[in-house]
Amino acid sequence: MKRDFNSNEIKSKTTVSVDQAELFLFPNGLHFFSLSFSTLQLGLQEISDITFFARNFSSEIEGYKEGLWVKWVENEILNGIKIYSKWNEKPIPVDEYSGSKFKLFTVIDLEQNEQIDQKVIDELLYDLGCVAPIGSASGKFHYSPSKSYYDLLLEDKISAFNNFAMLPLFDTFTTVGYGILSSESQFSTYEQTYFRIYLFNLFIKYNLYRYNNEMRLDTVKTRDKFEKFLNEYNINPVAYNFLPNLIFEKHRKTMHIEEELKKFEERINRISQSIQEDQQNRMSTLLGIVGLVSSIGSVEPAVELMESVRVNISWGMGLFYSVVFIFTLIIAFPILSYLFPEKKKQLIRKWRK
Secondary structure: OEEEOOOOEEEEOOOOOEEEEEEEOOOOOOOEEEEEEOOOOOOHHHHHHHHHHHHEOOOEOOOOOOOEHHHHHHHHHOOOOOOOOOOOOOOOHHHHHHOOEOOEEEEEEOOOOOOOOHHHHHHHHHHHHOOOOOOOOOOOOOOOOOHHHHHHHHOOOEEEEOOEEEEEOOOEEEEEEOOOOOOHHHHHHHHHHHHHHHHHHHHHHHHHHHHHHHOOOOHHHHHHHHHHHHHHHOOOOOOOOHHHHHHHHHHHHHOOHHHHHHHHHHHHHHHHHHHHHHHHHHHHHHHHHHHHHHHHOOHHHHHHHHHHHHHHHOOOHHHHHHHHHHHHHHHHHHHHHHHOHHHHHHHHHHHHO
């Protein structure tokens, strides 16, 4: 479908097919899927329209019974797995990571008879990367970028050669050039290498969010899981060639991964220090309790004392020692809760469920 940015109305229809669907599985339970669209016979305006609608969960599909694009993805691609929830429905975890928009990895190979000016490539990078109408960067619309904002976004542009440039952003990764998909090997490089670098950085970013969120539930366990995660996945460099490493580093920069990693590690260090201090305090308390018990004497006098009390009040052994056991638990519970606070939190959460 084609959009009119002045009236916000659909003016005409564009048909596009899903060429390929892929599923990427990771061992820690955070998985990804991707859909590939063929746009070989389409112009820039049509490609811009398609990316606009493909990005939004709430885009409408004509002739589909449930109407929404996200519902089509859930039913036709993910076999009923839900990735979208409305405000009045039970929250679905996928929303917490992706928001209400899909991510875009776009590669545009322009037709050309001669070298295309770099300014044209830069403006198309902005228009397609920001999912803005074609011509926005050149100032044709009310929402065209200011020069300072335009320059700010283009600071992270990757421009290694004259015939193409890339713009890595959080929601989109856009490549515009000419002669970049002229062979099967070039197409495979974008599909099998550059796209997977983009996907891997999203995987790192989403896991940072996830571990930050889980930290409040089980501090010690999450800390240990995160350290293991970093050892396995926080790798650099990712290739022998310079361009994949440049793409990897630039994209991490635009997603603020290094800054978030640093802040998270500082948080873990503070938590570890606090846990160590708490453990030392609890150990001191435990040693004090042990010392107090030891000062009372051996177990034998305590048993004789209890037996004397039982005989004096004329209780049976079963009833008396059951009461003693329950009384001991009542005393022990707050002590154990203090000595093992994380286990206490886990038990409370399980009981509530």
